[in-house]
Amino acid sequence: MEIKESTSGTSEVLTITGKIDVTTSGQLQDAIIAGINRGGCDFVLDLSGADYISSSGLRVLLIVIKRLKEQGGRLVIAAASGHIREVFDIAGFTPLFPMYPTIDEALAALADTQQKQ
Amino acid sequence: MTVKILVVDDEPDLEALIRQKFRRQIRDNELMFVFAHNGIEALQAIEQEKDIELVLTDINMPEMDGLTLLLKLSELKRLLKAIVVSAYGDLDNIRTAMNRGAFDFLTKPIDFRDLEITIQKTLEQICMLKQAVNDHDKLLAIHRELDIAREIQMSIVPSEFPPFPGRTELDIYAMMIAAQQVGGDFYDFFFIDEKRLGFVIADVSGKGIPAALFMAVSRTLLKTMALKQQPPAECLYTVNHMLCGDNAPEMFVTLFYGILNVETGGLEFCNGGHNYPYILRAGGGVEMVLSRGGMALGIFDDMPYVNGAETLRPGDSFFLYTDGVTEAQNVAGEFYGDPRLAEILAGLSDGNAQNIIDTVVNDARKYAGEAPQSDDITALAIKYAGSGNEPVAKLS
Missing domain, CATH: 3.40.50.2300 (Response regulator)
Known part of the structure; x- marks a missing residue:
């Protein structure tokens, strides 16, 4: 698994390539927590290059959104494959993680709700 | 010195x-x-x-x-x-x-x-x-302890088959293969009363010792609630509540709990975020049971859980599994997947419970080949033989 980080407006975009499983999920957790510690608030997880997420990956995302929630931050998912959406869906996680077909749409959704706030 | x-x-x-x-x-x-x-x-x-x-x-x-x-x-x-x-x-x-x-x-x-x-x-x-x-000595001691932990874990899931030799209405078989010494999957089955069989399959997030501890707790809570004769959704609601009470490290468990009335073939269940099981119809045909009962357990307290219902006719089988089966990877990193599982199940409607489990698990392992097993593999099959007292099937 590889993580590329970039910033777009007030949001941080993390682009994941590869598998998010028991061996790599810790790395993802560290990357997002580091982003939060830098003062990051809104995160887009770009899963266009991710081909798998295991229950360990879901667990890390739960830890992260709990942490974000305390600080009024958000995490949305962009460009997840059908297989990954299904994993979220079956576990009942879809309501917790808003999903968007593209990064632009994810960023627009975050920006839109920011204005309204 | x-x-x-x-x-x-x-x-x-x-x-x-x-x-x-x-x-x-x-x-x-x-x-x-x-x-x-x-x-x-x-x-x-x-x-x-x-x-x-x-x-x-x-x-x-x-x-x-x-x-x-x-x-x-x-x-x-x-x-x-x-x-x-x-x-x-x-x-x-x-x-x-x-x-x-x-x-x-x-x-x-x-x-x-x-x-x-x-x-x-x-x-x-x-x-x-x-x-x-x-x-090195310490490491050996840890290995010995893990071996004991494995024995304990294997002994808390039923492992004697047939489990109910006197019951001709059903045939049950299950298998659990942990990817490490101990795992986070489990299955269970038990009679709640004369007529009703409770059965469970579950998968805890992660692997190894943390998952094994959470597995033991989840299994005990579920069985305790189930034996109080609660319907599946109520059981999951209460177990979720208890798991959320002091679940600091954000562990969760996907869990399917069903109750089969062995007299009528009536099946009531609740699926808490677990992989959809399959029904293998007696005459052929495989149906994925798409009913979703609620979220995986241990995440958010006070979540709603709803019951689903199906009917098994004599000769039908109910097949449950964890994602270690469908997410078995071959050396190229490709997944076994639901289509292949459904395809192999389609040819197994005549098999007994052990045939079904053995065939699926062997196929998944054959698919994985030399690739290391990445997740716990667990599967449970219940073949309903019928009691002779089923209500007459409605013509449809």
């Missing part, structure tokens, strides 16, 4: 010289010296004094020389290090000594400053070795 050093030399004056040069260390109980005058005496001393850690030996000696002594030392299973003392320029003997396991060498006449440094260096090496042996 005092370090005991054996000095082996046929030179009679050496003992007095060493006692003189190292008198401070001897007085302060840092070093203790034992003396021998040839290889034979040295071996006797080592045999008698088990705490000798370092041997400083000359090469040319009567009875048994230093090179032979080195060979004998290497045969002892002791944490001993040897330093050889040779004549200046005697490279052949030095090479032989090093090849026979000597840790270092000194040349004559002995430079006592150098000897002290060499002893210090050797002792540091012995200290590291002792630490390594200690760590």
Whole structure:
């Protein structure tokens, strides 16, 4: 698994390539927590290059959104494959993680709700 | 701690010289010296004094020389290090000594400053070795404990088949293969009363010991609630509530709990975020049971859980599994997947419960080939033979 980080407006975009499983999920957790510690608030997880997420990956995302929630931050998912959406869906996680077909749409959704706030 | 050093030399004056040069260390109980005058005496001393850690030996000696002594030392299973003392320029003997396991060498006449440094260096090496042996022993102890943990885990899931030899209405088989010594999957089945069989399959997030602990708790909570005759959704609601109560590390479990009425074939269930099971119809045909009852357990308290219902007719089978089956990966990193699972199940409607499980698990393992098993693989099949008392099927 590889993580590329970039910033777009007030949001941080993390682009994941590869598998998010028991061996790599810790790395993802560290990357997002580091982003939060830098003062990051809104995160887009770009899963266009991710081909798998295991229950360990879901667990890390739960830890992260709990942490974000305390600080009024958000995490949305962009460009997840059908297989990954299904994993979220079956576990009942879809309501917790808003999903968007593209990064632009994810960023627009975050920006839109920011204005309204 | 005092370090005991054996000095082996046929030179009679050496003992007095060493006692003189190292008198401070001897007085302060840092070093203790034992003396021998040839290889034979040295071996006797080592045999008698088990705490000798370092041997400083000359090469040319009567009875048994230093090179032979080195060979004998290497045969002892002791944490001993040897330093050889040779004549200046005697490279052949030095090479032989090093090849026979000597840790270092000194040349004559002995430079006592150098000897002290060499002893210090050797002792540091012995200290590291002792630490390594200690760590190794600890690791072995952990492995033994893991083996016991595995036995405990395997003993809390039912493993005797057929589990209810007197019950002709059903045939049950299950298998659980952990990817590591212990795993986070489990299955269970038990009669709630004369007519109703409760059955469970579940998968805890992550693997290894944390998952195994959470698995044991989840399994016990669920069974306790189930035996109180609660409907599936109520059971999941309560178990979720209890798991959320003190679940600091954000563990969760996906869990399917069903109750089969063995008299009617009626099936009531609740699926808490688990993979959709399949029904293998008696005449052929495979149906995925898409009913979703609620979220995986242990995440958010007070979540709604709803019951689903199906009917098994005589000859139908219910197949449950964890994602270790569908997410088995081959060496190319591709997944076994639902389509392949559905396809293989389609050919198994005539099989008994064990046929179904064996065929699926073998196929998943065959698919994975040489690739290491990445997740726990668990599967449970219940074939409903019928009681003869089923309500007459409605024509549709």
